[in-house]
Amino acid sequence: MFSAIVCGAQTPPSAETLLLSRIREKIASNLASLPSYTCLETTERAEHADHAPSFRVSDILQLEVAEIGGKELFAKPGGSFDTAHPSAVATTGASSTGDFALYLRTIFLHEGTAFEYAGEADSNGQQVVKYVYDIPPGTSGYTIMHGSMQARVPYHGHFWVEPNSLNLVRLDAIVDRIPPQLPIRRVSARIDYRRFQIGDSSFRLPQSSELVAGQSSGLEHRNRTEFTHCRQYAGVSTISFGDEKEISPGAESGLERPAASTSL
Amino acid sequence: MGDRIEARVIEDVKQKHKLIVARGAQVTGRLRRLDEDLEHAGRFIIALEFTEIETAGRRVPFIAQLEHLKTASLWLKVLRQRDLSLPAQTYTPDSPDIPAAPGVGILLAKDTTEILPKGLIMTWRSLEYR
Numbered sequence: 001m002f003s004a005i006v007c008g009a010q011t012p013p014s015a016e017t018l019l020l021s022r023i024r025e026k027i028a029s030n031l032a033s034l035p036s037y038t039c040l041e042t043t044e045r046a047e048h049a050d051h052a053p054s055f056r057v058s059d060i061l062q063l064e065v066a067e068i069g070g071k072e073l074f075a076k077p078g079g080s081f082d083t084a085h086p087s088a089v090a091t092t093g094a095s096s097t098g099d100f101a102l103y104l105r106t107i108f109l110h111e112g113t114a115f116e117y118a119g120e121a122d123s124n125g126q127q128v129v130k131y132v133y134d135i136p137p138g139t140s141g142y143t144i145m146h147g148s149m150q151a152r153v154p155y156h157g158h159f160w161v162e163p164n165s166l167n168l169v170r171l172d173a174i175v176d177r178i179p180p181q182l183p184i185r186r187v188s189a190r191i192d193y194r195r196f197q198i199g200d201s202s203f204r205l206p207q208s209s210e211l212v213a214g215q216s217s218g219l220e221h222r223n224r225t226e227f228t229h230c231r232q233y234a235g236v237s238t239i240s241f242g243d244e245k246e247i248s249p250g251a252e253s254g255l256e257r258p259a260a261s262t263s264l
Numbered sequence: 265m266g267d268r269i270e271a272r273v274i275e276d277v278k279q280k281h282k283l284i285v286a287r288g289a290q291v292t293g294r295l296r297r298l299d300e301d302l303e304h305a306g307r308f309i310i311a312l313e314f315t316e317i318e319t320a321g322r323r324v325p326f327i328a329q330l331e332h333l334k335t336a337s338l339w340l341k342v343l344r345q346r347d348l349s350l351p352a353q354t355y356t357p358d359s360p361d362i363p364a365a366p367g368v369g370i371l372l373a374k375d376t377t378e379i380l381p382k383g384l385i386m387t388w389r390s391l392e393y394r
Contacts, residue, residue: 040325040365040366042348042363042364042365042366043363044346044363044364057346060346060348060364062366077393078393124299124300125300194265194266194296194297195265195266196266196294197266197268197294202266207296207297208363224363225363226363226364226365226368228296228313228315228365228366228367228368229315229316229325229326229366229367230315231315
């Protein structure tokens with residue numbers, strides 16, 4: 001008696017797909033071994049009115065930001081980490097969360113992100129590879145806030161990685177599908193990663209970021225942030241979240257994980 | 265990038281005749297940036313980040329702004345940053361595209377074989393931790 005097993009022909013994964021898999025593993029490993037840590041973030045906030053020649057710096061904001069238990073928390077320098085959004089400290093102007101760690105967790109650790117190889121590129125004389133990613137509406141936790149209104153929105157972007165070391169060099173995020181009820185046209189963020197020593201080990205952490213948010217009125221906000229004084233966090237804090245009104249009709253509810261946000 | 269850097273305080277630091285930091289205190293940090301200056305071929309932008317100072321047995325954050333360099337090297341100079349202690353609108357930095365941050369000194373160099381030449385003396389001005 002004979003039996004036959006017929007296997008469907010499978011296309012082996014491409015080199016770019018295998019590389020992506022290794023990149024995701026490396027980022028996941030970096031995040032898993034990263035202890036709770038804190039940095040001082042110094043943000044130069046600027047505005048650009050319609051027809052104005054350039055951005056005008058309006059203020060410089062200093063906050064301490066920490067990643068504790070997978071959440072981003074903020075404090076005034078020397079204060080306690082008791083707020084999950086810098087807008088609680090900086091009550092006017094644009095502020096955002098996510099630069100510190102939340103983008104990485106959402107893009108690389110959760111299912112639902114679509115990736116595509118986008119070729120080789122040059123970054124400060126260094127050869128890097130570039131990928132495109134897309135976070136669809138159902139899985140995005142990104143929240144845009146304006147006054148009392150807020151909406152959960154999808155986003156997409158790119159990331160750049162050194163192909164040999166698999167080190168993440170840069171990531172950007174573009175939000176351009178925003179419900180018309182909000183007077184915000186587009187938000188883009190760019191984060192540059194470098195090596196920091198935390199405790200006895202070194203990790204790839206955000207070193208600087210830039211957020212540009214354009215309002216329907218033509219006014220643009222630009223926040224340029226430098227992260228310094230990063231160290232292991234050894235404290236305890238408690239936070240509570242209030243109820244918020246949500247206007248996005250297509251957004252998935254019940255997303256419990258912390259995610260990036262922008263407030264104008 | 266990210267390599268540890270160290271420096272020593274060479275003069276007592278006093279505030280209203282009170283000793284704040286003693287001579288010999290160690291300051292530590294990291295090499296933050298080493299990039300080719302895209303606007304000037306052959307020049308490099310170096311960012312040094314000093315984060316901690318150990319004084320009187322305590323480690324405290326190094327919150328200061330780089331003011332001057334004293335070095336025999338002809339090819340190393342400070343790129344003046346936005347003054348973090350002044351209202352933002354009142355100051356025009358040398359390097360407006362590089363936002364200022366406490367503890368971070370930005371240098372312009374023509375040679376990266378010796379980023380921190382022997383005998384380099386830096387003068388930093390302390391800032392309020394706000």
